[in-house]
Amino acid sequence: MARLPRLVIPHQPHHITQAGIDGKIIFVDTSDYVVFIDWLKAAAKQFSIQIHAYTILPDRLHLLATPSDELGLGKMMQWLGRYYVPYFNAKYKRTGLLWQGRFKATVLDASNYFLPCCVMIEEMAVRQHLAQEPASYPWSSCQHHLGMRLDPVVADHAMYWGLGNTPFQREAAYRDLLERGLSSTHFKAIMDATSKAWVLGSDAFKQEMAKLTERRVEPAARGRPRKKVAPPA
Numbered sequence: 640m641a642r643l644p645r646l647v648i649p650h651q652p653h654h655i656t657q658a659g660i661d662g663k664i665i666f667v668d669t670s671d672y673v674v675f676i677d678w679l680k681a682a683a684k685q686f687s688i689q690i691h692a693y694t695i696l697p698d699r700l701h702l703l704a705t706p707s708d709e710l711g712l713g714k715m716m717q718w719l720g721r722y723y724v725p726y727f728n729a730k731y732k733r734t735g736l737l738w739q740g741r742f743k744a745t746v747l748d749a750s751n752y753f754l755p756c757c758v759m760i761e762e763m764a765v766r767q768h769l770a771q772e773p774a775s776y777p778w779s780s781c782q783h784h785l786g787m788r789l790d791p792v793v794a795d796h797a798m799y800w801g802l803g804n805t806p807f808q809r810e811a812a813y814r815d816l817l818e819r820g821l822s823s824t825h826f827k828a829i830m831d832a833t834s835k836a837w838v839l840g841s842d843a844f845k846q847e848m849a850k851l852t853e854r855r856v857e858p859a860a861r862g863r864p865r866k867k868v869a870p871p872a
Contacts, residue, residue, distance in 0.1 A: 646836055647712050648746050648851055650705060652691065652796065654756050654833050657716065657742040658699040665727065665737055666697050672778045675700075675723055680792045682718045686711040689794035692757040694779040696767055701760045703753070705796070716742045745832040746848060746856075748840020753798040755825040757784070758816050773817055781817070786810040 647653065659665035666672050672695055683690050683704070688711050692703040706712040724737045747756055761784070764776035773781045783790035784799065786806055802812035832839035838848045838856040849856045 645713065645741070645744060646746060646838065646852060646856065647706060647709050647744070648848055649708050651848070652703060652705050652747045652749050652753055652756070653712065653744045654747055654760075654829060654839075655702040655704060655712070655716070655742055655744045656699060656833055658739040660736050660739045662698055662739075664697045665699075666695055666778075667731070671727070671730075674726060675719070676778070676792060678719055678722050682715045683792065685718070686715040688712060688715050689796075690780075690792050691753075691794060691796045691799070692760045692780045692784070693792065694760050694763045694776070694781075696763060696769065696778075701763055703747075703756050703760055705794075712744065743833050743836065745829070745836060746838045746840075747829075747832075748838075748844040749796070749798055751841060751844075752825075752829065752839055753796060754802075754816060755821055756829055757799070759821045759826055759829055762817065762821060784810070784813045785817075 666675065675695060676693075679690065679693070682688070687707040689705040689707075690702060691705065692701075694701045704712065706715075720738060727737055728734055747753060761773045761779050761781040764770040764779060765773055770776035773779070774785055774787065780790055780793050782788045783793045799809060799813070803809040828839060838845050840848075845856050
C-alpha cells in the first residue's frame with residue numbers, strides 16, 4: 640500500500656518526532672545538544688517555523704511547531720539532517736544513516752491538545768528517567784515556560800499566553816500543568832496520531848482541516864458499507 644503524503648497544514652501546530660536509527664544514541668555529549676539546538680534555531684528562522692516546545696533526548700527529538708507554509712517543515716528537518724548527520728558521523732568516526740526513516744508528525748487542534756502536547760514533550764525526560772523533574776532537564780523548552788531562562792528557540796503560542804495576563808501568572812499556571820502531569824489518555828492519543836499522521840482534534844476541527852487538504856485526515860471506517868435491505872412487500 641502506498642503511504643500517504645505527510646500532512647502539513649500551515650498555521651496549525653504540529654507534533655513532530657524523529658528517532659535515531661535502530662534506537663541508537665544520536666546525542667552523546669553536551670556539545671552535540673548545543674550544536675543541534677543552535678542549528679534548530681537557525682533552521683526555524685530560515686524556513687519560517689515557530690518552535691513552541693522541544694525536547695532533545697539521547698535517542699530522539701520531539702518538537703511542537705507551527706509552519707507558515709506546506710513545505711517549510713520538511714525543509715527544516717531535511718536541513719537539520721544535512722548539517723547534523725555529517726557532524727555526528729565525523730565526530731564519532733561512523734558512516735551511514737542516523738535517523739530512523741522520515742520524521743513523523745501530526746496536526747493538532749490547539750484548543751484541545753496544544754498544552755497537553757507541550758507538557759508531554761517537556762516531561763519526556765522524566766518518563767525516560769533522565770531527570771527527576773522536567774525543569775531539571777537542560778535540553779528542553781521547559782525552563783523557558785517556567786521563567787527560569789529566556790530560550791531564543793521558543794516562539795510562545797497564543798495558548799500559552801492565554802494562561803495568564805502576566806509572565807508570573809503564565810509561569811505559575813504552566814507549572815501547575817506540569818505538576819499535574821499528562822493523563823495516559825492524552826499521551827496515547829498524541830503518540831498514536833503522530834505515529835499514524837492523522838489529525839488530532841474534535842470532529843469539527845477535523846472537518847475544517849479536511850477542507851484545507853486533498854487527503855484523508857483520519858482513518859477510513861473499517862469494513863464494507865452495509866447493504867440496504869429492501870422493506871418487505
